Amino acid sequence: MGLDDITRRIRAAESAAGRAPGSVTLIAVSKLQPSERVEGVLAAGHTVFGENYVQEAQAKWPAWTAAHPGVSVHMIGPLQSNKARAAVQLFDAIHTLDRVTLARKLAAQMAEQGRHPQLFVQVNTGDEPQKAGILADELPGFLALCAELSLSPEGLMCIPPDGEDPAPHFSLLRDLARDHGLPGLSMGMSADFETAIAHGATHVRVGSAIFGARNAQGT
Ligand SMILES: *Cc1c(COP(=O)(O)O)cnc(C)c1O
Numbered sequence: 001m002g003l004d005d006i007t008r009r010i011r012a013a014e015s016a017a018g019r020a021p022g023s024v025t026l027i028a029v030s031k032l033q034p035s036e037r038v039e040g041v042l043a044a045g046h047t048v049f050g051e052n053y054v055q056e057a058q059a060k061w062p063a064w065t066a067a068h069p070g071v072s073v074h075m076i077g078p079l080q081s082n083k084a085r086a087a088v089q090l091f092d093a094i095h096t097l098d099r100v101t102l103a104r105k106l107a108a109q110m111a112e113q114g115r116h117p118q119l120f121v122q123v124n125t126g127d128e129p130q131k132a133g134i135l136a137d138e139l140p141g142f143l144a145l146c147a148e149l150s151l152s153p154e155g156l157m158c159i160p161p162d163g164e165d166p167a168p169h170f171s172l173l174r175d176l177a178r179d180h181g182l183p184g185l186s187m188g189m190s191a192d193f194e195t196a197i198a199h200g201a202t203h204v205r206v207g208s209a210i211f212g213a214r215n216a217q218g219t
Helices: 003-016 035-043 054-067 081-090 100-113 136-148 167-179 193-198
Strands: 025-029 048-051 072-075 093-097 118-122 155-157 184-186 203-206
Touching: 003 025, 003 193, 035 054, 048 054, 054 072, 054 081, 072 081, 081 100, 093 100, 100 136, 118 136, 118 184, 136 167, 155 167, 167 184, 167 193, 184 203, 193 203
Parallel strands: 025 048, 025 203, 048 072, 072 093, 093 118, 118 155, 155 184
Antiparallel strands: none
C-alpha cells in the first residue's frame, strides 16, 4: 500500500512486460479521500491525479494545482452533458467520453474555451446494459463522428465487469485501440493494474491501494 509501493510494482510490471520504465502513467485516484492524504501524495511529488465528480474536483483542485504547478487532474467518472463546460475548464484529460451527445458538448466547449483536454473513449467491453461506454461494434462509427467534430481521442478506456477475469477485457481494448491507431489505453485499478500493464495499459487508475479506503459516497 502507498505511493512508493505502487510505483515499485508498476516499474516491475513494466519490466516484466518488456516495456520501458516510466511508460505507464499512474493516475492517483483521489476521489472521496481526506485532504491530508492527497496533500501527502502531492508533497511526495506525484503529479497526476484522478477524480470522479465534477463538483468535488472543482472544490478541491484549483487551490492544489495553484500550489503545485505541473499537476494534472484527470476526469475518470461519468460526465453529465450539462457539466461539459466545467469539465473542459477544470480537467487536463477526460477518460469517459461515452456517447454522442457528450462528444458534441465537449467539442463545442473545447472550441469556445480554446482548451483541449486529452480524451479517452470509454468502451463497454462487457456489453453490460447498465454500464456506460460505447459498444465495441459501435466504436468505428463513434470514432468517425469524433473526427467530424475535430476531436482526436488519445485512446480507449474500460472498466471490466465486476467479478470477471479482467484480462480478456484488457486484451479486447488493446486490440480495438490498435485497429484504430490509438496509442492510449486507460485500464487497470487497484486490484488489477499489473494485469492491465501486461496487456499494454498506458494509464492505470489506482485509488485505494495508494490512499487507503475511501469515505462512503455521499450521493
Ligand atoms: C474509483 C475508480 C478507480 C480507482 O479505484 P480503486 O479500486 O480505488 O483503485 C479507477 N477507475 C475508475 C473509473 C474509478 O471510478
